[in-house]
Amino acid sequence: MPRVTDPAAPRIALVGATGVVGTTLLQLIEERGFRYRDLHLVASARSAGREVAVEGRSYQVQDLDGFDFSGIDVAFFSAGARVSTTFVPKAVAQGALVIDNTSAFRMDPDTPLVVPQVNAHELDTRPASGIIANPNCSTIPLVRLLKPVQERWGIRQAVVSTYQAASGAGYSGIEELRAGARAVLDDPDSTGVTGTFSPSLAFDLIPRIDRLLEDGFTFEEQKMLQESRKILALPHLDVTTTCVRVPVVNSHSEAAWIECHNPVDRTELVQLLAQQQEVTVHDLTTPGAFPTPRTAGDPNHVHVGRVRVAAHNPRGFWMWIVADNVRIGAALNALQIAEALTERGVL
Amino acid sequence: MPRVTDPAAPRIALVGATGVVGTTLLQLIEERGFRYRDLHLVASARSAGREVAVEGRSYQVQDLDGFDFSGIDVAFFSAGARVSTTFVPKAVAQGALVIDNTSAFRMDPDTPLVVPQVNAHELDTRPASGIIANPNCSTIPLVRLLKPVQERWGIRQAVVSTYQAASGAGYSGIEELRAGARAVLDDPDSTGVTGTFSPSLAFDLIPRIDRLLEDGFTFEEQKMLQESRKILALPHLDVTTTCVRVPVVNSHSEAAWIECHNPVDRTELVQLLAQQQEVTVHDLTTPGAFPTPRTAGDPNHVHVGRVRVAAHNPRGFWMWIVADNVRIGAALNALQIAEALTERGVL
């Protein structure tokens, strides 16, 4: 059903419109009825000219080189950190407010890093930099659950191991996992397919995501620490992680051990988590129940299960978290930022 | 090459000889030149009569019901905890020393729970129960690395998330993963194949292994705590885990966060780990290097990588561990117990 474009609504541009995140953002705009005056789909020269249908209308993908942001109110960037580093400043200079899905500006002090369910108040005014950053896909579900825990019991440390899906590396990651899995099924000695991942992710695990830093942690692991601190405004919060890519197509999972300053009661904890916006607690009444990437249910919710307090240390508890990395971890969070900006009249 | 059976060597029986662990035990007996006077392959009525070749000789699989252990010096059991609960006492009563791969007797106070690289001294004498228990497959590699860390720095707590392979559930687990993966590749909406696993393990994660206990932990998670305490003779050791099945065919992995009483130096730590018997440290000289289930190398070694001390908390460090669950976690450990017993003249 073509919706009449709304002359009072913002003019929007999607950079990276042909990618996993961009395509999902278009779906969500439709699903959630996000209003716009007009819509511009932008990608690289590779996709320029391609026709994409949105809400019954056809749009031609435009080449980012030479795209003019002057008529744009809000530009969503999801085309990688390198593209954002170069083109976000240009978009801002031409007057657009940018919602950036990449890591390029997240730690910039003039750029708020926002998860609307956690720190929407940072959206009350237009940011000094003209940019609002969207956090890392593993950080978003975690901070949404850490916030109420911090307020109720105080967090001594969070120790988190991730189980991250191939889609976190875009379309090429998904295709490579599928092709590699076929190769290994056909020949168990096959080395699979590499390129986006190395070694092949097929029936294997890769305990390194993003580049290695000098201290031995990866950039992905550092993001989870630094971004959690910034979003929660807790500069001394202790979050330590191992980030692992697993042969799952979509949705990231996390095994999170949270040690608090005070003893935690499981019943109160699951009730508190279940009260959070868009969170489903699978073991609210059935201890031990759990979500999995393929069976969790509503992709717009953060899913939690296997919440359990350690008998020998009632200050510590585990939870198993599953969240759609493309939606919760990127496109939905970005769109919820735009919705919050609209509500506040900033957009 | 048929080896002449050794009249001075023990007479051995393998219960569960047709399973993943049993088959690997036969390979290892051959690879390591373990001597025996004679060899009996035992399984259920389903496999009785099947011919199996070992070192160039053919053996007929015998039915456990009715098998007589009187002429047996040592019996390896790897046919599940229920089978061990019923038949191990019978084998012991008939005079056999039992090396049991199941969870049936691990916590029995009269039964030593042994990882030869850690507590071989428990093999100096024949145990009161006539049984030596082989620990859980995720516990073995962990305790082999915890022991030197405990001695050097003292462990405050270990927080471990596992990434456990399908082969931990035997041949049916491996087959089910392969069949499910094919089904999902052919139709992305397929629910895969269930039976051994539920939901299907294909391109999914199952954060529950073995049965759920009243405290919300699984039996698998409880084993890692209780068995580590018993093997290391540290009744108050604090090990807390989340055990997760992942779509990997073979080799279990663990992301382990170890918090010590004293600050840890990475250089000293990796050197210490590398000095342990049959341990390969992948990042001894190349920080960040890591093993994966499919690429780790020598299946008879415990593989470690991504060893890193947290900058904000030098008492804590992470390591990524990969070990062949069927070899290190079961068959090899069992055979090394038998080798140690032979060396000590107990067998």
Ligand SMILES: NC(=O)c1ccc[n+]([C@@H]2O[C@H](COP(=O)([O-])OP(=O)(O)OC[C@H]3O[C@@H](n4cnc5c(N)ncnc54)[C@H](OP(=O)(O)O)[C@@H]3O)[C@@H](O)[C@H]2O)c1
């Ligand atoms: N996937 C996730 O879970 C996730 C989560 C959080 C954040 N992110 C971030 O979102 C971004 C995109 O991820 P994705 O998963 O959607 O990747 P993807 O499927 O590979 O898509 C990449 C998109 O960027 C465009 N692009 C690439 N290079 C470009 C260039 N030089 N100029 C203009 N456009 C260019 C591509 O256009 P063409 O069609 O022309 O190649 C495509 O639209 C990345 O920065 C990623 O870190 C992703």
Ligand SMILES: NC(=O)c1ccc[n+]([C@@H]2O[C@H](COP(=O)([O-])OP(=O)(O)OC[C@H]3O[C@@H](n4cnc5c(N)ncnc54)[C@H](OP(=O)(O)O)[C@@H]3O)[C@@H](O)[C@H]2O)c1
């Ligand atoms: N796989 C691992 O990583 C691992 C690690 C540590 C411990 N374990 C333990 O080792 C045991 C076997 O595991 P697996 O992986 O080898 O399983 P598997 O591949 O399923 O093999 C099971 C074996 O047990 C035999 N068996 C089953 N029921 C029997 C019965 N009622 N009477 C006699 N024999 C029977 C089977 O014989 P048939 O051919 O006649 O069916 C087969 O030889 C389990 O207790 C498991 O917990 C396994």
